[in-house]
Each structure stands twice: as C-alpha cells, then as structure tokens.
Amino acid sequence: MPQPNALPLAPHPDRLLPSEPSRRAVARRLLAHVADLPLVSPHGHIDAGILARDEAFPDPAALLVTPDHYVTRMLYSAGVPLDRLGVRNPDADPREIWRLLCAHWHLFRGTPSRLWLESELHDLFGVREQPSAGNADALYDRITAALAEPELRPRALYHRFNLEVLATTDNPWDDLADHRALADDPSWKGRVAPTFRPDGVTDPERPDIAANLRLLAEASGIDTADYAGYLAALRDRRRHFLAHGASCTDHGVEAAGTAPLEASAAAEIYGKAYRGEPVTAAEGEAFRAHMLFESARMSVEDGLVMQLHPGVRRNHHRAVFEEFGPDTGCDIPVATEYTRALQPLLNAFGREPGFTFVVFTVDETSFSREIAPLAGHYPAMKVGAPWWFLDAPEAILRWRAAVTETAGFYNTAGFVDDTRAFCSIAARHDVARRLDCAYLSGLVAEHRLSEEEAAQTAADLAHTLPKQVFRV
Template identity: 55%
Template sequence: MEQPIAAHPDRLLPADPGVRAIARSLYSAVEGLPIISPHGHVDAAVIEQNLPFPDPAALLVTPDHYVTRLIHANGVPLNQLGLGGSTMDPRQVWRNFCQAWPAFEGTASGYWIRQEFEHVFGVHEEPTAENSDRIFDAVSARLAEPGFRPRELFKEFNIEVLATTDDPLDSLESHAALAADPAFASRVLPTFRPDQYLNIAHPAWNENVERLLAAAGGGASGYAGYIGALEARRRHFVDNGAVSADHGVRTPATLKLDDADAARLFERARAGDATPEDREAFEAHMMYQMARMSVEDGLVMTIHPGSYRNHHRPTFEEFGADTGHDIPFAVTYTEAIRPLLEDFGTAKDFHLVLFTLDETVFSRELAPLAGFYPSVFIGAPWWFLDAPDAMLRFRSSVTETAGFSRSSGFIDDTRAFCSIPARHDTSRRIESAFLARLVAEHRISEERAHELIVDIVDSSPRRVFKL
C-alpha cells in the first residue's frame, strides 16, 4: 500500500537528492523544538476550561473560513456548512466537506487538513463522499478520548507559548487562571486588539467608546478620557502577561495630529458627523498613538493591513463577518508608515512588526524598511500567503535585503487549534529547504545554516516578541 503523502518524511523538502539531504539535516535540528506562537486566535477559555472539542464538523469545517470559502466557491451554500445559525446535521455538514475534498488539492488548507488527519486524528485515508461517515466516526471517537482535551494536546503539541487575541475590555480571567495554575507549565498570553475602538467606521464604535470610558471609572471625558482609557486597558493587559498589541487596519496609514485637531475629529465622530476623510484621518492618527503607547509601555506593535473585509454584503448580512469573503488588496507602506517612523522608528526597545497580504511589498518596501529601522521587523507570510510556496517566495524576497535577523519568526495566526503543529512543522520544513539551497549553491556554509535554522525557528520569535 502506498504511504500516505501526509506521512512522507520528505514532504515539502527539495526534490534534488543532494539538496534534500542537507534540508533533512537542518530540519532534524529543529523538528523537536517547542512551538512559540506569538500571534493567534485560539480562545484562552478553551484551554482554561479544558472541555472536550465539539463534533468534527464544528471543529474543522464550520468555523474555518479557509475551508468554507472554497466549498462555497464550488457551489455549496454556506448554510449547508453550518454557518448562520444553521440547524444542519453535523454529519451532513461533514458529508458536504468530504464530497468537496478534491477542490482542496494544491491548497494550503488541503495540506493542513491532511496533516491533522494523519498526525493528530490518526486518519490515514483521503476523504470521499463514500467514506465520510466512517471518517466522521473515527474523528468523533478521537475527540471523546480523555487525552484529547486542550491541555493534554498542549503538551502533545509541545507548545511553550501561545498568544491569544483579545478585546481591550476583556477581564482576562482565563489568562490569570492559567498563569496561576501550577499544573499548567506553558504560557498563554493575551494580546491587545483595539480595532473596534479605534475605527470610527465600525458600526458599534460609539457604543464601544461608551463602554471603554465607563471601564475607566469616571475619569476624564472626551478625547483625553478616551486616550487615558486606552492607556489604562493596555496596562491591564501588560499586568496580565501581554507582550504585544495587534492592529487589523484597512491600510497602514499613520498620521500625527495635535490634540486639538484629534479632539475635534473625535467629537464629530461621537456626534455622527464624521466624513469618510475624517474616519481615515482618525484611524491613521490612532495608529500613531498606539505606537507612542508601545514606546511607553513596551508592548510589541503588530500591523495587519490590506484586507477588504466583508466584500460580499449579502453574505455579511446573512452570515456575519469572518465567513470567507475578506479579499486582499494592494497596499503601500513607505509613505504611509513614515509619520510613525519619523518619531518612533529609532526609539529604544520599540518593536514594530509589519505584515502584508500584498507580496510585492515584501521586497519593495518591507525589507528595505527593516534593513534600516531598528524597530521594524518583517511579519511572516500571513493569511492567503500562509502557504508553502508563498513562504519560499517570502524568504527569497526579503533575505537579500534584510537578512534573516529582521523577520518575525513563524506566525500561525490561526483559530484552528489542531492545525498549530502542522503549520509550524510546515514553516520549519520550508526554512530548511531554503537554507539547504543556499548551502548547495555555496552561498553559506552548512555549519552557519544550522545556526540560522535554530535562530529562525526559536530565537527570532522570542527576540521580536520580547519573550
């Protein structure tokens, strides 16, 4: 019987036998290193409460917009995948997924899921319409095992650090409980994510500002109170172990306004009178303010721009956000980020990690920026670029200008807890493949490549995210 491709020891390594041998040696040096995940979206309560995972469809299909979007593109309505409060039988959702499985050939999602089936769930056959019930039952049986709870998987996956993404007003009770639990040896760190408090175009912005000001305890009102409340919530996150603040903005624009101008924009927004230009200016100013706060409180600042959120309005209205129709668009960084870097680009201990969904930005803008500013680090391939070939393109694009030391280390950015080991393993294999080519071309020594692979996998994320 042919070996399952997800189990092949040389998956993702170079096809050339000589280069592959070098890559194998490099990969073996990092295969067993602990996972450092400084940015992701797993809910800390899942780890703290340690409850069983739900059925296979609710775990692997319905919440994963990487999966649902492609099945939808091939003609399956989203309500047949469990979205929008659908009462669809989970087993039927799973059948729809298995029937659509051929659509995932060649995709990153297909690669992750194959790895999960093989290495996490012990499923060694390809999904089909005919075997969907059998695989559903096999995965369900695995989910029911006592050893398949989140905390037990934390140990099995060898996760040392996992960062979550959290609302500024979150109490962080689950994080505090995990930190205080002597039986839990790993670290689960909160991340400050203030998007819906900064973007005045957000439908709930005014309500969120009211809640933010109320949480500040009745101090100053207006713009000054708003800024003070954000600073206070950041301190709450720092006190509970946070190391970074994340910003999912539309563009990387930054703008320095004086307090009077910023206050006027704030009051127009509170009154419902802000123009589209006001909205763009205020968000750009608040990105500048977030950088100022990071310089003061030490939180690493990460920026994730370039996604047109909720591109299909009818789908958003029926099924809500994060349902597969966020589409990348081109961004530019050089001018947009300059106001921020003018004042903070060389500030002591300020770390700014810049991500993109526009591959042209890697070599044209991000690598040159990181190659000068001590504060700037290049974020790993993210979202649509979180795929084997895109990872190789990224490494080729940035290294000749910025070297290896100016990148963030791998960022899995995932809600899918069971995919974390597959994603990190993929990155380690791709980095090994890239370095092996440089060794084979006599561009670096094999000894130096062994040092670099450990730095890329382990030291970089610790260094960049102050771990």
C-alpha cells in the same frame, strides 16, 4: 477499513523539501535539527477559554471545519452556504457539515489547507484514507470517538504540540477572565498570553464604534465622552493586558498611513464617533492613521510590541457580512504603500530603545521594494512572515527570497500561524520549518552558507527569533 477506490492519505516525509537530491539531503538534516523545537505561537485567534475549561472538542466539524475560515471560504466558493457549515448557526448538523467537507475534499488539492488537514487527520486521528462522500460517516464516527479520549483534550494537545506559548487576540474591553483562570490554576503548566487588538475602538467608520467606546469606558472605569478620556482609557486597558501577561498589540487596517493629527482635529472626529454621527471616508482614514501613530507612542511608553497588518479590504462581500458578521472568509487583499505611509511613525519612533514594530503584508509587490528596505534600516522595525493568503508554500518561499537580500534573516520575526483552528497549529509550524529548511538548503548548495550556519539560522527562525521579537 478503506472504502473501495479510496485514495490513501499518507503525508510524505519529504513533503515541501527540494526535489533535487543533494539539496534534499541537506534540507532533511536541517529539518531534523529543528523539528522537535518548541512551538512559539505569538499571533493567533484561539479562544483562551478552550484551554481554561479543557472540555473535549464536541465533534469533527466543530474542531476542523466551522472555526477555520480557510476551510469554510473554499467550500463557500463552491456554492456551499455558510450556515450549512455551522457559521453563526448553532443548529447546523455537525455530521452534515462533515459530509460536506468530505464530499468536496478535492477542492483543497494544492492548497495549504490540504497540508494542514492531512497532517491533523493522519497524526492525531490515525486516518489513512482521504475523505470522500463514501467514507464521511465512518471517519466522523472514528474522530468523534477519538475526541472523547483524554489525550485529545485541549490541554493535552497543547503539550503534545510542544507549545511553549500561545497568544490570543482580544478586544480592549475584554476582562481576560479565562487568562486569569489559567494563570491561577496550579495544574496548568503552559502559557497563554492575551494580545491587545484595539481596532474596534480606533476605526470611527465602524457601525459599532459608539457601542464599543462605551464598553471601553465600562471596562476601564474612565469616561470616554471626550478624546482625552478615550486616550486615558486605552492606556488603562493596555496596563490591564500587561498585568495579564500580554506582550503585543495587533492592528488590522486597510491603509498603512501613520500621519498624526492635531489634537483638536482628532478630538473633533472622535466626538462624532462617540455620538454615533457619521464621519466621512477622509475623516475615517485620517483618524485611523492618527491612532496608529498614537499606538506607537503608547508602545514606546509601555513596551508592548506593535504588530501592523495592513492591506486587507475587510468584509468584501456585504451580504455575507450582514448575515454572518466579520471573520467569515471574505477579507480580500488590496495593493498597499508603505514607504511614505510609515514615514511619520518611523521617523518619530523608529530608533526608540525598546520599541518593536512588526509589519506584515499581503501585498507581495511591497516585499523587496518597501518592507525589506525599511526593516533593513530602522532598528525598531521587523518583517512579519506571510500569513492568511500568503501562507501557501510558494508564497513563503517568495517572501523569504524577497526580504532576505535586503533585511537578512535577523530583521524578520519568525513564523506566526494566525489560526482560529487549534489543531492546525502544529501542522502550520511544520510547514514553515520545512520551507525555511528548503530555502536554507539552497544557500548551502550554492556555498553561500555553511551547513552549520544554516542549521543555526533554521533554529533561530523557528524558535529564537519569535521569542525575542514578540517578547514571549
């Protein structure tokens, strides 16, 4: 029963659609055209083992709070310690974690996280009142009981969400045993594809680089003591990923530089990293740029789609990084330059048949000035949709307007959800589809597109383009 003074939780059927009546009517029809299309999730961070084991999610906190750094970073900003939220703390009380979310529910007003959480609570668990300190325990018990039901197991949710493919993100040394287990399971009818993420062995300034290079050697069976062996090991692991269904690589760097080094200079920097010796900031930047160029060369060779998302200062809060590790919500955007930075890579490979290069950014100033013009010229380059900080509704609409005028719709790559929270996938895609329909409805209202063209475009953005671009 609703608690006294509890606010209702009822996502509006017209949420995110235009408020102007005639445009809203068009957007509703466009949304109806795409709402039930299968979901393609080509860029995310879900653990494949969740589906391989298909075990019930243990509790609401483990499902909706702890793995989602969108949620934990907001709570941390209000003074809630990360360890109390279960981050790197298996001894945290899940009921207490849930109480903290409910007591701070007001923090999420107006955020995309609120949209996703409302959809999850309403559609999956039948919750009809907003979380609060007063109803936290009752909601916890209700959701925990629901999680014990077969229809809320991971595989059942995969099919309930109408997922067609789900990509994970994996280190080069991962054995991909969970992916293999899914592929070998005759009862499994979905597709989970690994993604090759080599950042752990391409950044010589990482404190764990020497240990990671030895993991790469162990996984590949190739000695990585010298630069030539290192490149051979990377190629070997890419083949391993391809054999397990991978279609993409993923590269997260702060700067987008792609200038190649002479082999001798690359080998010298690499040798320092392998031996655990310090490298200078200039050497680190030069080697990362060089390895982006070499990664593009490898993608030309083996056909893996190359994803690049620069412009983020990782682990900005040093104390949090030292205590809790990476991916805990303290990555902060920085201004990024693309035109000069990507010129070496695009001049070398930008018209290579079969090469696809998807560039994301969290620097809005570069959308129309650099990203869209580059994608509007080079056949290999596609514009990646906003993610992370830029998946708020207003940011997605700004991005769509900024890139379409130069790159059009068909030099973009469709939506990526980039999530670590399994249950948010469907809600995130719903947000993207609603916003694309809202944008397209404006073109129809202005007689720039027919409604038939807008409907086809909406379907292509939601389903066709991500399948084609990411080769899934």
